[in-house]
Every structure is written in structure tokens, then in C-alpha cells.
Amino acid sequence: MTAEVRLFARMAVFGVLVGIVYWFLTYEVVGTVLLILFGVSAGIAAIATYLLQRAGKHPLGRPDRPEPAAELDGPEPAAELDGEPVPAPGWAPLGIAIGLGGVAIGAAFGPWALLAGLLLAIWSGKAWLNAAMRETSEARGIRRAAEHDGGPRGLRRASPGDRGAPAEGAEDPARRLPGAGS
Amino acid sequence: MSTIPSSAGSAGTSAAVATDVVVPGHVVEIGGLTGWLTTTDHKRIGILYMTSAFVFFLIAGLMAEGMRAELAAPGIQYVAEQGYDQLFTMHGTLMLLLFGTPMAVGLANYIVPLQIGADDMSFPRLNALSFWLFLVGSLVVLSSFLVQGGPAAIGWTGYAPLSDVTFEPGAGVDLWLVGLILTGISTVIGAINFIVTIYGRRAPGMTLFRMPIFTWNILVTGLLILFAFPPLTAAMAMLFIDRHLGGVFFLPALGGSAILWQHLFWFFGHPEVYILILPFFGVITEIISVFSRKPVFGYSAFVLATITIASLSMSVWAHHMFATGAVSNPFFSIASFAIAVPTGIKFFNWIGTMWRGHITFETPMLWAIGFLYLFLLGGITGIIVASPALDYHLTDTYFVVAHFHNTLIGGSVFAIFAGLYYWFPKMTGRRLSERLGRLQWVLWMVGFTLTFLPQYELGLIGMPRRIADYPADAGWASLNALSTIGAAILGIGVLPFLAAVTLALRRPADQGPDPWGGATLEWWADSPPPHGNFRDLPPIRSPRPVWDARAATSEGPPS
Numbered sequence: 107m108t109a110e111v112r113l114f115a116r117m118a119v120f121g122v123l124v125g126i127v128y129w130f131l132t133y134e135v136v137g138t139v140l141l142i143l144f145g146v147s148a149g150i151a152a153i154a155t156y157l158l159q160r161a162g163k164h165p166l167g168r169p170d171r172p173e174p175a176a177e178l179d180g181p182e183p184a185a186e187l188d189g190e191p192v193p194a195p196g197w198a199p200l201g202i203a204i205g206l207g208g209v210a211i212g213a214a215f216g217p218w219a220l221l222a223g224l225l226l227a228i229w230s231g232k233a234w235l236n237a238a239m240r241e242t243s244e245a246r247g248i249r250r251a252a253e254h255d256g257g258p259r260g261l262r263r264a265s266p267g268d269r270g271a272p273a274e275g276a277e278d279p280a281r282r283l284p285g286a287g288s
Numbered sequence: 289m290s291t292i293p294s295s296a297g298s299a300g301t302s303a304a305v306a307t308d309v310v311v312p313g314h315v316v317e318i319g320g321l322t323g324w325l326t327t328t329d330h331k332r333i334g335i336l337y338m339t340s341a342f343v344f345f346l347i348a349g350l351m352a353e354g355m356r357a358e359l360a361a362p363g364i365q366y367v368a369e370q371g372y373d374q375l376f377t378m379h380g381t382l383m384l385l386l387f388g389t390p391m392a393v394g395l396a397n398y399i400v401p402l403q404i405g406a407d408d409m410s411f412p413r414l415n416a417l418s419f420w421l422f423l424v425g426s427l428v429v430l431s432s433f434l435v436q437g438g439p440a441a442i443g444w445t446g447y448a449p450l451s452d453v454t455f456e457p458g459a460g461v462d463l464w465l466v467g468l469i470l471t472g473i474s475t476v477i478g479a480i481n482f483i484v485t486i487y488g489r490r491a492p493g494m495t496l497f498r499m500p501i502f503t504w505n506i507l508v509t510g511l512l513i514l515f516a517f518p519p520l521t522a523a524m525a526m527l528f529i530d531r532h533l534g535g536v537f538f539l540p541a542l543g544g545s546a547i548l549w550q551h552l553f554w555f556f557g558h559p560e561v562y563i564l565i566l567p568f569f570g571v572i573t574e575i576i577s578v579f580s581r582k583p584v585f586g587y588s589a590f591v592l593a594t595i596t597i598a599s600l601s602m603s604v605w606a607h608h609m610f611a612t613g614a615v616s617n618p619f620f621s622i623a624s625f626a627i628a629v630p631t632g633i634k635f636f637n638w639i640g641t642m643w644r645g646h647i648t649f650e651t652p653m654l655w656a657i658g659f660l661y662l663f664l665l666g667g668i669t670g671i672i673v674a675s676p677a678l679d680y681h682l683t684d685t686y687f688v689v690a691h692f693h694n695t696l697i698g699g700s701v702f703a704i705f706a707g708l709y710y711w712f713p714k715m716t717g718r719r720l721s722e723r724l725g726r727l728q729w730v731l732w733m734v735g736f737t738l739t740f741l742p743q744y745e746l747g748l749i750g751m752p753r754r755i756a757d758y759p760a761d762a763g764w765a766s767l768n769a770l771s772t773i774g775a776a777i778l779g780i781g782v783l784p785f786l787a788a789v790t791l792a793l794r795r796p797a798d799q800g801p802d803p804w805g806g807a808t809l810e811w812w813a814d815s816p817p818p819h820g821n822f823r824d825l826p827p828i829r830s831p832r833p834v835w836d837a838r839a840a841t842s843e844g845p846p847s
Contacts, residue, residue, distance in 0.1 A: 109496040110487055113595065117511065120599040128603070132616040136551040137606065144515050144602055155487075193413045195318050195326035203420030210428050210466035213528070214459055234413065 108159055114152035121145025196237050201230025317819050328412035329819055330401050333419050335715065337394025338708075340423055341387045346782070347430075348382035351375045353779050356739075360772035362760040372756035373441035374460075378429075380444030381464065384564065385471055386426045388700050392567035393418075393478050395707055396506040398715060400482065402810035402817060403500045405491025405825050410484040418478040425470030432463040440464040443754065445557070446527065448538030448549035453531040462531065465524045472521040479513035482506055491809075493828030497591070500808040500831060501584055504591050505570030508598045512559045512566070515602065520556035523549060547614050554605035562601040564696060565663075566594060568703030569634060572656045575710050576638050578806050579653035580645025583832055586637045593630035593637075600627045610676045611683045617676040624674035631667055635660070650804070651725030655706030658733055662698025666691060669744070684754075687747025690740045697736060705732075705785065710804070712789075717797025717815045724788040731781030738774025742767040807832035 107115070125141030128134070208223020318326060327333060355375050358366050367375060397415065401408055409415045432439035437458030442451040451461055486507045490499070499507075527549070529535035536542040538549045577584045584590060604623045606615035638660060647653070669691040673679050682688060705728070713719045751764050758764050802811040811834050813822050826837035 113496075113507075113511070116595065117515075117599055121602065124603045128616075128619065131619050134616070136548055137555075137615075140519060140551070140555045141603065147515065148511075193328050195323065195328055196413070197326055199328075199413055199416035200325055200420045202417055203424045206421060206470060207424035207428055210425070210470055211431075211463075213466050214462035238413070 107156065111152050111156045111159065114148050114155060118145050118149035118152050121148055193241060194237060196233065198230045198234035198237065201233065202227050205230060328408075328416050330397050330409045330412065330415060331715070331817065333415050334394045334396075334398030336419055337390050337397055337422070340426070341391040341394055344382045344386040344426060345391075348379050348387060349779060349782065351379040351382070353775055355379065356772040356775035358756055359758075359768050361769065362758055362762075362765055364757050367756065369756045370441055371438075373443075373754070374439045376754060377440050377443050377464075378433075381429065381440075381468070383696070384444060384560065385468060386422075386429065388564040388696065389475060389560070390422055390471075391704055392506075392509065392564065392700075393422075393475070395571070395704075395711070396482060396502075396509075396567060397478075399711060399810055400503050400506050401485065401489070402714075402813055402821060403503045403808050404486060404489060404494050405809050405822065405828065406485065406489035407820050407822075409481050410488055411481050414477060415481055418474045418481065421474035421477070422471050425467045425472075425474060427467075428463055428470060429467030432460040432467075435459045435463065445553055446524075446549075447553075448527060448530070448546050449540065451527060451549075452539060462528070465528050465531075469521055469524050469528075472517050472524070475513055476517050476521075479510040479517075482510040483514070486510075491825055491828060493833075494809075497588065498828060498831050500570075501573040501587070501590060502567070502570030502808075505566045505573075505594055508594050509563050509566045512563050512598050512601065516556045516559035516563065519552050520560075523552035523556070526552075547609075547612060550609050550612065551606070554608045555602075557608065558605040559598075559601045561692075561695070562597060564700050566598065568659075568700050568707070569594065571703045571707040571710070572638065572659050573641075574806075574808065575652045575656045575706055576641050578710075578804050579650060579656070580642045580647050581805070582641055582645040583807070583830075583835075584637065585640030585643070586633075587831060589633055590637045593633040596630040597627055600630070607674055607679075610679045621674055621676055625671065628667065628671055635664065650709075651720070651722055651729065652706045652710035652804075654726065654729045655702050655709065658729060659699060659702040659706065662694055662702060662736065666694030666696075666698050669694060682747055684752055685747035686743040686751045686753055689753050690743035690747060693740050693743075697740075702732070705729075708785075711810075712792070713799040713803045714810055714813075714815050714817075716793065717799045718792040718795055719799055719803060720785075720788040720792050724784040724791075728781050728784040728788075731777055731784070735774050735777030735779075735781050739771050739778060740774070742771045742774075746771075802834065807835045809833055812837075 121141055121143075122145035125138055125145055128141055129138040132138075205223045205225070205227025208219045208226060210223075212218065212220025212223055317323060317329065324332060324336065327336075354367065355372065358364070358372060397409070429439075435458065437460055439460040440446070440451075440456065440458075440463075442456055442461060442464075446461075446464070450456065453461075486499070486503060496504075526535065526537045530537050530539060530544075536544040538544050538546055540546050573584055573590065600623060604620055604627065607620040607624045609615045610617050610620070649657075669687070673682055673688060673691055709720055709725055746764055746767050749763065751758060751762070758768075797815070799815045801813060801815055803815070804811070808831070809822075809825065809828075810817075812826060826833045830836055
């Protein structure tokens with residue numbers, strides 16, 4: 107069990123145990139439900155992380171990067187840079203937030219703001235999805251090209267200041283796709 | 289933000305050579321206002337978070353000055369009872385939910401990816417959504433000043449049934465509810481992003497137990513947010529249903545339960561206190577270690593203490609409800625006392641870190657030492673109000689007000705200023721004036737003590753909280769006057785900080801990557817770091833990779 111799993115597992119055990127103790131001390135329903143649900147939700151996170159790690163998968167669909175050996179002779183290798191791309195700037199997050207703000211004000215004052223807000227949020231959400239899909243397909247293209255070239259050793263990335271392009275670690279085809287889930 | 293050339297990465301044994309690759313068709317950074325509005329860069333989002341939160345801090349601070357002015361002498365001078373109720377409601381809401389929490393999120397947004405050697409957060413676009421939702425939600429809350437009847441006057445705790453439409457018919461409460469639901473969603477999104485980033489984007493070698501303490505504390509804070517905020521958002525939605533859709537969740541006359549609101553609110557509310565302090569425990573730990581030139585003493589114990597505090601904090605919520613007579617006082621009292629143990633471990637760690645260190649007293653360290661003294665007072669008075677027998681006397685008095693300001697100002701705000709002075713060179717390439725920093729620190733130490741020590745005494749002799757007026761013959765006037773003078777000093781004490789920031793930003797950036805001799809990875813990157821953060825990384829073999837790299841090149845650790 108890795109430290110990541112243990113963190114969730116500890117909280118799960120704590121929540122359930124305290125929930126049980128709390129019930130028999132107080133017979134009070136609300137607190138018991140809240141504590142048990144806290145434990146159960148932490149437990150679900152622990153089990154999910156454990157299963158993913160046992161299956162050799164990283165929680166993000168990317169294999170763990172190797173740890174350096176405990177002892178090394180000679181100069182140590184430097185840590186490898188992350189190399190995951192940054193999504194392009196866009197108006198979608200601001201649009202969704204303003205849209206949801208409209209929904210909120212609409213809930214307080216009336217349906218006109220609610221409807222306008224909802225439309226803006228949906229429209230911005232579509233822009234978000236489009237951008238994410240475009241970045242994913244771009245990254246696939248770059249990965250294919252890199253595999254075709256035999257794949258250069260070492261991490262490739264743009265220089266600081268102008269990067270953010272989908273610079274793929276070409277030696278590692280399982281690296282997470284850019285934009286996916288972002 | 290401009291990038292400045294520096295020697296980042298040239299000092300260590302670093303061997304990674306970044307090979308540039310040019311990929312067409314991808315804009316990464318836009319200048320001007322559009323750039324800030326559309327950014328997905330964690331550093332810009334962090335700065336947006338911190339700036340907005342600080343503006344809300346100033347607004348809420350002005351509200352506090354208004355309340356203290358009203359209380360300086362008996363009688364009603366400036367605001368009537370309703371206005372006073374609105375002031376303390378909005379002061380609490382802004383300080384806790386629109387300043388404290390987002391300030392922690394903002395600092396973490398900037399620093400955590402740097403400390404774990406990542407380019408950005410795992411979900412940069414979601415990160416931007418998280419900020420904009422927070423800002424829009426905050427503005428919705430503040431917009432209640434513009435509606436008829438003014439903002440909510442129900443206390444930041446919004447106790448039902450007083451917050452029901454019968455007693456508070458105005459739209460202010462509705463805006464308060466929907467605004468806070470938005471910021472609640474934003475905070476949960478942010479927490480998920482932090483947890484995934486810390487789990488998934490650490491540089492090779494950066495095992496969980498080599499992470500800087502600040503990052504550890506943000507991870508644990510993220511978990512707390514994940515478990516604590518949903519009950520609040522749910523409770524607020526339920527209250528909204530009660531107000532407008534015929535619900536009776538919290539209406540005892542119709543079969544609901546007012547105590548249910550208190551359970552749901554405090555199941556969020558007490559972990560929230562730790563959401564507001566754990567990140568800042570991390571800030572203080574980093575600063576004490578760097579300015580004592582020593583590794584953190586008892587690293588693993590510190591981490592375990594953080595996890596223990598977080599777990600215990602989920603089981604102490606009803607110590608806010610001792611006086612209701614509807615909860616098990618022994619259970620919640622013992623659980624609350626238990627938190628003193630891991631907190632004590634942390635104090636032991638901090639003192640152990642300073643012990644025999646080469647301590648220097650730059651401004652961040654001064655704030656950290658102020659934190660140790662003031663937060664300790666907050667902790668000790670916490671033990672007092674965690675005892676039901678004493679709490680029956682002290683609950684809803686100024687003693688409680690003084691106690692939680694001791695933890696939230698003496699703890700969180702002092703640590704926020706410590707962190708801002710400490711990381712400002714990293715964020716801007718410029719150092720804040722030491723002279724102004726010291727002046728601010730002195731004003732705040734004196735102002736804080738003068739404001740809140742009299743309030744302990746006021747509480748002990750029976751002055752209730754949340755009152756705009758008090759009898760002239762109660763013997764409370766002189767202590768209240770003292771407290772108001774202290775609050776004025778605190779208000780004046782913000783000015784040197786604003787001056788220091790203004791002056792610093794007018795100068796050209798002149799700071800290298802590592803002005804303090806820092807140990808953690810953020811000090812390896814340029815100041816300010818460019819888009820993408822690092823040119824290369826040193827080997828990570830301990831929680832102090834930058835010190836290790838310096839030692840390996842016989843520059844030796846900073847002394």
C-alpha cells in the first residue's frame with residue numbers, strides 16, 4: 107500500500123470508527139450519518155487509488171515516473187522535467203463562471219438572468235470542449251510523428267517563456283494526453 | 289509578467305538539458321488585460337486569487353473598523369442595530385470565505401506546482417474556472433449591499449430559523465446563499481485540482497515524504513475541503529429551498545429542526561477553521577526552517593501531526609453547540625482537547641527547528657515569530673472554551689471573539705503576511721522593503737494585542753458578542769475604548785504593506801532565483817518563473833533539494 111493510498115485509508119478508518127463510537131455514545135442521527143459518509147467517501151478514494159496502482163496505472167492514466175536509486179556512485183542524474191503542455195488561454199472558464207453567476211442571481215431575482223446565464227454557461231462549455239478536443243488531436247499527431255521518427259531520447263520541450271505547446275515526452279507514449287480532462 | 293534572465297539551474301549538479309521543440313499553432317501567453325482574463329497559468333491565477341482576496345480583506349477590515357468605532361463608547365453613534373448586524377455578518381463572511389480560504393488557495397496555486405517541480409496544475413483550465421467562480425460568487429455576495437434592505441444580517445453562521453424568510457425577507461440573504469454556493473463549488477474544484485496535482489505531477493524523486501511541508505499541508509487541506517465543503521453547500525441549498533420553495537428542513541414549527549442546520553453548518557465550520565490554518569502552518573514551517581538555516585526538525589512527526597489534526601477536526605464540530613444542550617458535551621470536549629496534542633507537536637517542531645540554528649530576523653521571520661506567540665495564545669484559550677463547564681459561562685461573549693481572532697489573525701493573517709513577504713521576490717523579482725515590513729510588524733503586534741487582550745476581559749465580565757450598544761454603567765467602556773484604539777492601529781498598520789508593494793513594483797526586478805537561501809524547489813526557478821516554470825531540476829533526494837545541490841557544488845549550505 108503506497109503512501110497515497112494510506113492517506114485516504116487512514117481517514118476512512120477514522121471516519122467509520124468515530125462514527126460508530128459517536129452513535130453508541132449519543133444515538134444522534136445527523137452526526138453519525140455525516141461521520142460515516144466522511145469515512146465511506148475517503149474509503150472509496152482509497153480503494154480507487156489502490157486498484158489503479160495495483161493495475162499498474164497512475165491515477166492520471168500515466169505510469170509513475172521512476173524513483174532514483176537509494177545510493178548511486180558518481181554524479182546523480184537530475185530530475186526530469188514534467189513536460190506536460192499547458193492548455194491555450196481562452197475565455198471559456200470566465201464565460202462559464204459569469205454564466206453560473208447569472209444562474210445564481212436568477213435564483214434570487216427571477217428567470218431572465220437564469221436563462222441568460224445558463225445559455226452563456228452552455229456556450230462557454232462548448233468552447234471549452236472544443237479547445238480540449240483540438241489539443242488532444244494535436245498531441246496525438248505530434249506523438250505519431252515522434253514515434254515515426256524513432257523517438258528522441260530525453261524530454262523535449264519548448265524553451266521557458268514561450269512554451270505551453272504540446273511538447274510530448276516522446277520516449278514515453280503513455281504520457282497523459284494534453285487537454286484531456288483539463 | 290516579464291521574465292528575467294537568471295542563473296537558475298546553473299548552480300547544482302543538474303544534468304537535464306532542455307531541448308527546445310517548436311510546435312506551431314499554440315499560443316501560450318497573451319499580454320495585457322486579455323491575457324489576465326483568459327490565462328490558464330497557475331502563477332497568474334495565483335496572483336489573481338491573492339489580489340482579489342486581499343481586496344476583500346481590506347473591505348472586511350473597513351467593516352471591522354466600523355464596528356469598533358460603534359463600540360468605542362456606549363450608545364448608538366454611527367450604525368443602528370440592523371446596520372451593525374449586517375456589518376458583522378459580512379465581515380465574518382468576507383474574512384473567512386472570501387479572504388482566508390482563497391488567500392490560501394492563491395498562495396498554494398502559485399507555490400505548490402513550483403515546490404513539486406511541475407510545470408503547472410493538473411487541470412489548468414479548471415483552475416481558471418475555479419478562480420472565476422470564486423470571484424463571481426464573491427461579487428454576488430457583495431452585490432447584496434445594493435439591494436433593498438441591504439446585505440444579510442444573520443451572522444456568518446446563518447443560524448436557522450432566524451435566516452428563514454419570516455425573519456429575513458430581504459434579497460440580501462438570497463444573494464449571500466447563492467454567492468456562497470458558487471464559492472463553495474469553486475473551492476471544491478480547487479481542492480480536487482490540488483490533490484490530483486500533488487498525487488500526479490510530482491517530479492521524479494519527489495516522493496510524498498520528500499515534499500515540502502507547505503505542499504503537504506495543502507494536500508491535507510485539500511482533503512479537508514473535499515469532505516467539509518459539500519455539507520455546507522448542501523445546507524445552503526436546503527435553506528434556499530426553505531426560503532422560497534416551501535421546504536421545512538430547518539423550521540421546528542413545521543416538523544423541521546433548527547439544530548440540523550447547526551450540525552450541517554459546523555460539520556463544515558470547524559474543519560473550515562483548519563482549512564484556514566493548516567496551509568499557514570506550512571508557510572511558517574518553511575520560513576522558520578530557511579531563516580534558522582536548519583532542516584525542519586521532526587519532519588515525519590510534523591506530517592503525521594497535520595494528518596491527525598485534519599482527522600480530529602472532522603469530529604469536533606459540535607463544541608460550537610455545547611450550550612444548545614442537544615449534543616454530547618463529553619464526546620466533543622475530549623475530541624477538542626485531543627487536538628492540542630498534535631498542535632503541541634508542531635510547536636515542538638518549530639522550536640526544535642530554531643534550536644541552535646543560525647537565526648536571522650528578516651521580515652518573514654519576524655511575522656513567523658509573531659505567529660508563534662499569538663497563535664499559542666489562541667490555542668490555549670481554545671482549551672478553555674473547549675471545556676463545557678467554562679464554555680457555558682463564556683459562550684457568545686467577547687472571550688470567544690478574542691479567542692478566534694487570536695487564531696485567525698494571530699495565526700492565519702500573520703502567516704499570510706509572512707508568506708507574502710517571503711514569496712514576493714519569487715512572484716515579482718522584487719523584495720519588499722525591510723524597513724516598511726518591520727514597521728508594519730510592530731504596528732500589528734501592538735495593535736493586535738491592544739485590540740484583543742481587552743476583549744478577553746470583556747468576555748469574562750459578561751459582555752455578549754453581536755451587540756451594537758451596551759449600558760454605560762456595565763463597566764465595559766474603557767476596555768472597549770482600548771480595543772478600538774488597537775483596531776485603529778491595526779488599520780494604520782496595513783498602510784506600510786500597501787506602500788511597500790507599490791514601491792517595490794515601481795522598481796525594476798532585481799532579485800535572483802534564491803534571495804533568501806531557500807531549500808525547496810521554487811527557489812531553483814527564475815524570479816518570477818517563466819511560463820513552464822523550470823529550465824531544469826536538481827536531483828531530489830530529500831525535502832531540501834536546493835540545499836543538497838548547493839552543498840554538492842561545494843557552495844555549501846547557506847549560513
